Amino acid sequence: MEKSDRTPNLCALILAGGKSSRMGRDKALLPLEGKPLLTRTCQIAQSCANPVWVISPWPERYREILPANCQLIQEVATDSGGATHGPLVGFAQGLTQITTEWVLLLACDLPQLQPEPLQQWGQLLDALPESTLAFLPQHPKGWEPLCGFYRQRCLTSLQTFIAQGGRSFQAWLSTQNVQPIPQVDRSLLLNCNTQEEWQQIER
Numbered sequence: 001m002e003k004s005d006r007t008p009n010l011c012a013l014i015l016a017g018g019k020s021s022r023m024g025r026d027k028a029l030l031p032l033e034g035k036p037l038l039t040r041t042c043q044i045a046q047s048c049a050n051p052v053w054v055i056s057p058w059p060e061r062y063r064e065i066l067p068a069n070c071q072l073i074q075e076v077a078t079d080s081g082g083a084t085h086g087p088l089v090g091f092a093q094g095l096t097q098i099t100t101e102w103v104l105l106l107a108c109d110l111p112q113l114q115p116e117p118l119q120q121w122g123q124l125l126d127a128l129p130e131s132t133l134a135f136l137p138q139h140p141k142g143w144e145p146l147c148g149f150y151r152q153r154c155l156t157s158l159q160t161f162i163a164q165g166g167r168s169f170q171a172w173l174s175t176q177n178v179q180p181i182p183q184v185d186r187s188l189l190l191n192c193n194t195q196e197e198w199q200q201i202e203r
């Protein structure tokens with residue numbers, strides 16, 4: 001991928017801190033075409049954003065498998081048992097490290113993700129009104145929060161929402177100015193959560 005395909009002022013943040021309880025093993029490490037899913041996701045993110053960050057409560061687990069120039073952020077798990085508070089809190093913690101105007105937020109479990117659509121979407125950011133805080137795929141029941149773009153300044157409203165006990169992306173987004181990404185091929189967003197879903201992807 002050429003550097004010129006990257007949108008200036010856009011970094012990426014990849015969430016790798018889920019429990020993978022439905023899969024029964026760490027989804028970030030599932031091997032797809034010979035590489036861990038997280039490695040693949042980082043490489044795709046690098047094709048359109050710079051720098052690429054990975055936030056996790058257990059960063060050492062991933063250090064060896066990250067492409068060069070990807071950076072790890074240690075997530076602070078807030079109870080002594082090391083339990084995490086889910087993707088919204090992980091996102092907020094990661095956002096505090098970010099200085100670009102926009103961030104591409106990605107789950108690590110998107111095995112059908114491709115670089116070209118992300119690059120094309122990234123090129124639409126400049127044309128959005130200043131008031132737009134997020135640019136996300138939309139589906140009939142709401143937004144796809146873990147494969148889309150957020151302005152860094154949404155951190156303030158996100159922190160307020162979390163301080164009030166909010167943990168739901170959909171609930172937070174319903175109070176924000178979000179624009180839909182047009183004409184999204186939904187197969188890109190396929191999320192693999194169970195062994196059965198993973199076996200279908202491997203085939």
Ligand SMILES: Nc1nc2c(ncn2[C@@H]2O[C@H](COP(=O)(O)OP(=O)(O)OP(=O)(O)O)[C@@H](O)[C@H]2O)c(=O)[nH]1
Nearest residue numbers: 015016017018019020021022084086087090107108
């Ligand atoms: N950094 C961080 N990422 C998280 C956290 N919870 C979920 N994620 C990530 O968010 C994305 C979507 O996670 P889910 O598939 O909904 O949840 P999961 O916990 O990984 O899996 P289940 O236990 O089966 O629900 C994945 O990339 C997860 O790694 C968290 O507390 N911190």
Ligand SMILES: [Mg+2]
Nearest residue numbers: 109191192193
């Ligand atoms: Mg999932």
